[in-house]
Amino acid sequence: MLLIACPYCGERPETEFRYAGEAHIARPHDPSALNDDEWVDFLYQRANPKGLHVERWRHIHGCARFFNAVRDTVSDRIFKTYEAGEPRPDVNAVAADVLAKESER
Amino acid sequence: MQKFSGFSLIRQALSGHQGWQAQWRTPEPKASYDAIVVGGGGHGLGAAYYMAKEHGLKNIAVLERGWLGGGNTGRNTTIIRSNYLFDESAALFDHAVKLWEGLSQELNYNVMFSQRGVLMLAHTVHDVQSFKRHIHANRLNGVDNEWLSAEEAKEFCPPLNISPGMRYPVVGAALQRRGGVARHDAVAWGYARAADALGVDIIQNCEVTGIRRGVNGAVEGVETTKGFIGSKRIGVSAAGHTSVLMAMAGVRMPLESYPLQALVSEPVKPVFPCVVMSNTIHAYISQSDKGELVIGAGTDAYTSYSQRGALHIATHTLDAICELFPMFRRMRMLRNWGGIVDVTPDRSPIIGKTPVPGLFVNCGWGTGGFKATPGSAHVFAHTIATGEPHKINAPFTLERFRDGLMIDEAAAAAVAH
Numbered sequence: 001m002l003l004i005a006c007p008y009c010g011e012r013p014e015t016e017f018r019y020a021g022e023a024h025i026a027r028p029h030d031p032s033a034l035n036d037d038e039w040v041d042f043l044y045q046r047a048n049p050k051g052l053h054v055e056r057w058r059h060i061h062g063c064a065r066f067f068n069a070v071r072d073t074v075s076d077r078i079f080k081t082y083e084a085g086e087p088r089p090d091v092n093a094v095a096a097d098v099l100a101k102e103s104e105r
Numbered sequence: 106m107q108k109f110s111g112f113s114l115i116r117q118a119l120s121g122h123q124g125w126q127a128q129w130r131t132p133e134p135k136a137s138y139d140a141i142v143v144g145g146g147g148h149g150l151g152a153a154y155y156m157a158k159e160h161g162l163k164n165i166a167v168l169e170r171g172w173l174g175g176g177n178t179g180r181n182t183t184i185i186r187s188n189y190l191f192d193e194s195a196a197l198f199d200h201a202v203k204l205w206e207g208l209s210q211e212l213n214y215n216v217m218f219s220q221r222g223v224l225m226l227a228h229t230v231h232d233v234q235s236f237k238r239h240i241h242a243n244r245l246n247g248v249d250n251e252w253l254s255a256e257e258a259k260e261f262c263p264p265l266n267i268s269p270g271m272r273y274p275v276v277g278a279a280l281q282r283r284g285g286v287a288r289h290d291a292v293a294w295g296y297a298r299a300a301d302a303l304g305v306d307i308i309q310n311c312e313v314t315g316i317r318r319g320v321n322g323a324v325e326g327v328e329t330t331k332g333f334i335g336s337k338r339i340g341v342s343a344a345g346h347t348s349v350l351m352a353m354a355g356v357r358m359p360l361e362s363y364p365l366q367a368l369v370s371e372p373v374k375p376v377f378p379c380v381v382m383s384n385t386i387h388a389y390i391s392q393s394d395k396g397e398l399v400i401g402a403g404t405d406a407y408t409s410y411s412q413r414g415a416l417h418i419a420t421h422t423l424d425a426i427c428e429l430f431p432m433f434r435r436m437r438m439l440r441n442w443g444g445i446v447d448v449t450p451d452r453s454p455i456i457g458k459t460p461v462p463g464l465f466v467n468c469g470w471g472t473g474g475f476k477a478t479p480g481s482a483h484v485f486a487h488t489i490a491t492g493e494p495h496k497i498n499a500p501f502t503l504e505r506f507r508d509g510l511m512i513d514e515a516a517a518a519a520v521a522h
């Protein structure tokens with residue numbers, strides 16, 4: 001079970017949360033302008049990376065708020081969580097930063 | 106190929122089993138092939154076999170990054186059935202069951218296909234309505250599936266608890282008698298041995314790290330940990346790693362990869378006659394010929410390539426197993442493990458062409474593709490060899506998401522099956 005740091009409530013066990021898929025997929029501003037391929041990309045196609053992933057979680061059994069996380073899908077380690085609405089971080093920099101701080105210790 | 110038979114077994118026994126040959130060669134890759142299959146699971150090995158056998162292609166390679174069947178093929182709970190709702194799915198899965206029925210003879214390899222019946226438990230009014238709808242749809246498609254009352258289900262599977270006091274009482278069940286289980290490793294090994302005998306090069310410890318495309322966009326070959334290997338026809342059959350491979354060719358996929366886990370108990374004498382599954386309370390169980398209870402759990406909530414699932418997921422399944430089969434409450438579990446399953450938005454597979462000329466894909470089998478192995482391999486071989494889908498896999502395109510032609514088994518059974 002993962003320990004997840006809700007940006008509002010702090011660290012809580014995974015079972016308090018609900019996963020909500022890849023983050024930063026913005027709803028199109030002008031939906032009628034999209035062609036079919038763009039709709040497929042928005043609705044169905046996902047990065048699904050083996051490595052660092054930005055994803056949404058919802059603290060459903062806590063504050064009930066959505067937030068985002070940077071997680072390594074190989075180790076399942078979460079490098080950062082941040083409030084919804086914040087820009088997408090540079091995931092490699094985030095992970096490198098955490099690892100560098102760790103090796104200093 | 107050294108033929109297996111009762112006679113060869115006796116002869117080898119008399120000479121102390123010293124005369125068995127390796128079941129397939131260990132070749133170094135050639136500079137190029139007529140077709141390359143990426144992924145040495147049952148689907149990939151089977152596709153190579155049918156390409157060699159039915160389409161006359163002789164110069165074929167299967168590239169596997171680890172060992173044969175080390176992916177989901179060797180990690181699954183081997184439930185085989187074909188009672189899916191939609192016409193397209195019923196045709197595909199029943200094609201597979203028909204091939205399963207003759208597979209041991211076809212491959213001269215005992216895949217231990219055992220049609221002991223698959224019992225799907227209904228716990229709610231919704232389950233009852235949905236199962237009955239499946240049964241009627243299946244009958245129209247010539248696929249066997251029948252409705253049992255709770256008492257009839259208990260008669261078919263005596264360990265089943267049907268007491269009305271359960272948290273989720275069993276109110277009935279759907280039974281597919283032609284369903285059952287098979288030996289997962291044997292499926293990979295049997296196809297590998299038969300494909301090798303037809304000249305297919307099976308190359309293990311060979312990870313594909315890139316897909317090379319020419320100026321016209323068509324594939325030219327693959328970069329691997331054993332160097333570049335050329336081919337104008339590449340079939341990707343890499344289950345949970347499909348998104349990673351397709352990204353190498355610049356193709357985004359409607360897939361997400363999740364860990365799915367299974368566990369086995371200590372071995373005991375034969376106590377369990379069939380396969381029982383409950384999608385509603387997440388429990389899948391059968392007994393292997395070794396005597397272990399083979400138990401399937403659900404997927405984790407989040408995408409991952411970690412090949413292990415969370416403990417609370419397995420615990421949840423064991424809760425359900427103990428409730429359904431109180432006599433297993435004191436069984437000890439020996440091992441558990443996970444595999445990475447690639448899930449599509451409609452829970453149906455994708456088998457067909459891609460936007461890249463020469464690149465074909467077989468994926469999206471999610472939590473339920475072992476049962477389809479021979480059928481999927483057979484139609485994927487047709488697709489790679491002829492460049493066009495077989496009529497059975499024609500509806501399972503990548504474009505169906507764009508064209509709104511989903512085969513929405515998700516609504517019917519959105520969990521492991």
Ligand SMILES: Cc1cc2nc3c(=O)[nH]c(=O)nc-3n(C[C@H](O)[C@H](O)[C@H](O)COP(=O)(O)OP(=O)(O)OC[C@H]3O[C@@H](n4cnc5c(N)ncnc54)[C@H](O)[C@@H]3O)c2cc1C
Nearest residue numbers: 144146147148170176177178181182184313444474475476
């Ligand atoms: C725990 C569990 C239980 C399941 N239970 C059932 C069940 O009861 N019934 C059922 O029908 N299905 C079940 N499934 C699903 C089933 O296992 C799969 O759908 C099926 O086995 C997929 O077969 P495959 O040959 O496509 O994939 P795999 O056997 O996973 O083969 C893909 C291969 O590709 C290789 N590969 C990946 N990347 C590369 C690369 N870059 N280069 C070279 N090779 C690569 C992998 O190493 C792997 O060996 C279950 C799955 C799991 C994990």
Ligand SMILES: [Zn+2]
Nearest residue numbers: 006009059063
């Ligand atoms: Zn919170």
